[in-house]
Amino acid sequence: MTAKKAVVLLSGGLDSATCLAIASSQGYDCYAMSFDYGQRHESELAAALRVVGALGAKDFKTIRINMGDIGGSALTDSNIAVPELPTEGIPVTYVPARNTVFLSLALGWAEVLDADAIFIGVNAVDYSGYPDCRPEFIAAFEHLSNVATKKGVEGRPLIIKAPLLTLSKGEIIRKGIELGVDYSLTVSCYQADHNGLACGRCDSCRLRSEGFKQAGVTDPTQYQ
Amino acid sequence: MTAKKAVVLLSGGLDSATCLAIASSQGYDCYAMSFDYGQRHESELAAALRVVGALGAKDFKTIRINMGDIGGSALTDSNIAVPELPTEGIPVTYVPARNTVFLSLALGWAEVLDADAIFIGVNAVDYSGYPDCRPEFIAAFEHLSNVATKKGVEGRPLIIKAPLLTLSKGEIIRKGIELGVDYSLTVSCYQADHNGLACGRCDSCRLRSEGFKQAGVTDPTQYQ
Numbered sequence: 001m002t003a004k005k006a007v008v009l010l011s012g013g014l015d016s017a018t019c020l021a022i023a024s025s026q027g028y029d030c031y032a033m034s035f036d037y038g039q040r041h042e043s044e045l046a047a048a049l050r051v052v053g054a055l056g057a058k059d060f061k062t063i064r065i066n067m068g069d070i071g072g073s074a075l076t077d078s079n080i081a082v083p084e085l086p087t088e089g090i091p092v093t094y095v096p097a098r099n100t101v102f103l104s105l106a107l108g109w110a111e112v113l114d115a116d117a118i119f120i121g122v123n124a125v126d127y128s129g130y131p132d133c134r135p136e137f138i139a140a141f142e143h144l145s146n147v148a149t150k151k152g153v154e155g156r157p158l159i160i161k162a163p164l165l166t167l168s169k170g171e172i173i174r175k176g177i178e179l180g181v182d183y184s185l186t187v188s189c190y191q192a193d194h195n196g197l198a199c200g201r202c203d204s205c206r207l208r209s210e211g212f213k214q215a216g217v218t219d220p221t222q223y224q
Numbered sequence: 225m226t227a228k229k230a231v232v233l234l235s236g237g238l239d240s241a242t243c244l245a246i247a248s249s250q251g252y253d254c255y256a257m258s259f260d261y262g263q264r265h266e267s268e269l270a271a272a273l274r275v276v277g278a279l280g281a282k283d284f285k286t287i288r289i290n291m292g293d294i295g296g297s298a299l300t301d302s303n304i305a306v307p308e309l310p311t312e313g314i315p316v317t318y319v320p321a322r323n324t325v326f327l328s329l330a331l332g333w334a335e336v337l338d339a340d341a342i343f344i345g346v347n348a349v350d351y352s353g354y355p356d357c358r359p360e361f362i363a364a365f366e367h368l369s370n371v372a373t374k375k376g377v378e379g380r381p382l383i384i385k386a387p388l389l390t391l392s393k394g395e396i397i398r399k400g401i402e403l404g405v406d407y408s409l410t411v412s413c414y415q416a417d418h419n420g421l422a423c424g425r426c427d428s429c430r431l432r433s434e435g436f437k438q439a440g441v442t443d444p445t446q447y448q
Binding site: 061063064065066067069070071095096097098099100101103104105107108109111112131132134136137140141143144147148149150152153 | 285287288289290291293294295319320321322323324325327328329331332333335336355356358360361364365367368371372373374376377
């Protein structure tokens, strides 16, 4: 019997690294996929490479797509500042349709590979209030996948797995440590410097730091 | 009252040119979006520019994304030949998840613009058997759009319009001519040369040529 295959979206952050470890632990051959999408935090990509090196994957692809051409987010538009205080509602760091775009490209690769699943590390608990991190979104994308593709039409459904969806940041970290994830390799900061050192002030840094406290684990993040 | 806004996917082919003319005729301010996705038929992009020049649009963006990195299609992989005879089932010219990827990026732009609709020129009658050209696909993407985005979550739904969905190629051409589309500007061929001259033999050329016959209109296509 051949192993099950999964495309795993990998940003280089804490959540997606944990997601890759979970996919491997479930017996999937993992095909990791990262995006160079004009994000401010390029050091994420270097982190994704380190994570693949440490956890392993059958293949690793970085797709270049300039989402900055579309604009509208502090993560891709240098004219919009990354906020350092919590904000109400959906924050300016939200990249319009980002997870939809990433999952679409993962869907294309999944079809080519004839993969069984796509893993995405979205989380609806300690998250930043993005609409494309909710269970309704994952369910809608799974339905779309199975009407959009040759594979789905031919009756070989694809599962969208979001194993972190209902976990707290602390639970994610405990799960990852159990599976051997080295979080010092990951970068979560929205404005990390070129060496991957975190600002310690943005929303993403705050959630991450609280997560290590919740998990009762020493925070291995290197700050600027 | 401000005009309604629509993002219109524009390939430079016959269908999407008609779609742009229909969106304009329905009173939308049109924002045309093309993709440089590693397709063999680059002359499509030159055609998209000519079509925007002739029909007009508020803005026009070309997004570069190399779908050839994913592979799996005769349109993006020079190792897979474009077939010149009709084939059974889903043909090798199918690009995995292409319309899902294009609509996802259109969704991102629609959110930034606060647009009311996205127009896509897919067609389920005289089509090539692609799963992402069917009504189920359009309905699934519309549902996804409204759970995936800030706009949808805030109760301002986006409509996915596929006005050609149930038209025959002949009906599409008659509609376009009524709206003033100059089809000599468009390129449909999967393997057009650099001057936009069509092969006259691929599936897309065959459907197009039959369409002009059905419509009772002289075919303005320039063949090699």
